[in-house]
Amino acid sequence: MIVFFYRLINFISWKFLYVVIIFATEKEEIIKHLRLEKRILTHLKNNKIMKIQMPILPYEANALEPVISEQTINFHYGKHLQNYVNTLASLAKDTEYADMSVEEIVEKAPDGPLFNNAGQTLNHALYFQQFRSPVKDNAPKGFLADAICDAFGSFEEFKKQFAQAAATLFGSGWAWLSQDANNNLVITKEANGGNPLRNGNNPLFGIDVWEHAYYLDYQNRRVDHIEACWDIVDWDAVEARMK
Ligand code: MN
Numbered sequence: 534m535i536v537f538f539y540r541l542i543n544f545i546s547w548k549f550l551y552v553v554i555i556f557a558t559e560k561e562e563i564i565k566h567l568r569l570e571k572r573i574l575t576h577l578k579n580n581k582i583m584k585i586q587m588p589i590l591p592y593e594a595n596a597l598e599p600v601i602s603e604q605t606i607n608f609h610y611g612k613h614l615q616n617y618v619n620t621l622a623s624l625a626k627d628t629e630y631a632d633m634s635v636e637e638i639v640e641k642a643p644d645g646p647l648f649n650n651a652g653q654t655l656n657h658a659l660y661f662q663q664f665r666s667p668v669k670d671n672a673p674k675g676f677l678a679d680a681i682c683d684a685f686g687s688f689e690e691f692k693k694q695f696a697q698a699a700a701t702l703f704g705s706g707w708a709w710l711s712q713d714a715n716n717n718l719v720i721t722k723e724a725n726g727g728n729p730l731r732n733g734n735n736p737l738f739g740i741d742v743w744e745h746a747y748y749l750d751y752q753n754r755r756v757d758h759i760e761a762c763w764d765i766v767d768w769d770a771v772e773a774r775m776k
Pocket of ligand 1: 745
């Protein structure tokens with residue numbers, strides 16, 4: 534009996550040592566693989582089509598302070614977005630668009646009120662669900678970080694180009710990071726309620742530069758608002774949108 538236990542413990546400890554050695558030598562690969570699996574699972578879970586309804590706000594209204602105030606969230610999410618959703622629902626009612634997803638309406642609706650309200654409903658759903666409470670030195674990791682470096686040279690260079698696009702957009706609209714038909718990352722400017730999906734791209738991350746997004750907190754200082762937003766991006770949520 535004692536011999537049996539001795540052999541058992543000996544066997545287990547050798548196995549344990551083997552696992553430790555494998556993990557130590559293949560650590561990078563194992564972590565990379567686990568991250569990839571997590572990304573695929575999250576993508577499958579999140580990649581649902583959107584119905585014409587208010588998206589869930591995944592944090593408290595004051596969670597993004599001081600970057601975006603509770604008052605701005607209450608107006609922007611509670612009033613502006615609610616209005617886009619209500620208008621979209623009433624315009625789509627009793628038409629061929631009534632049973633379509635918001636994404637499908639954005640792709641198919643002719644230019645005009647239906648498209649504008651579908652675009653803004655989709656834009657704001659993506660926008661509000663890509664944020665979290667402020668983090669210092671906030672930056673993407675893993676797969677998305679690699680893709681950004683491949684496309685723009687570095688994360689810093691990406692931020693520079695994205696902020697430039699958002700700051701120089703004339704009037705109301707959005708700056709977007711999206712994947713084109715070949716899954717390459719691109720930055721685009723979209724006027725008014727435009728969304729990259731309209732041109733066949735997959736929207737990943739967007740900054741709203743309509744004045745209602747920042748005027749209460751930053752008045753006319755759009756550039757300061759854009760700069761502050763880097764602290765609140767939930768890069769895991771953004772990565773989960775990648776194809
Ligand atoms: Mn807005």
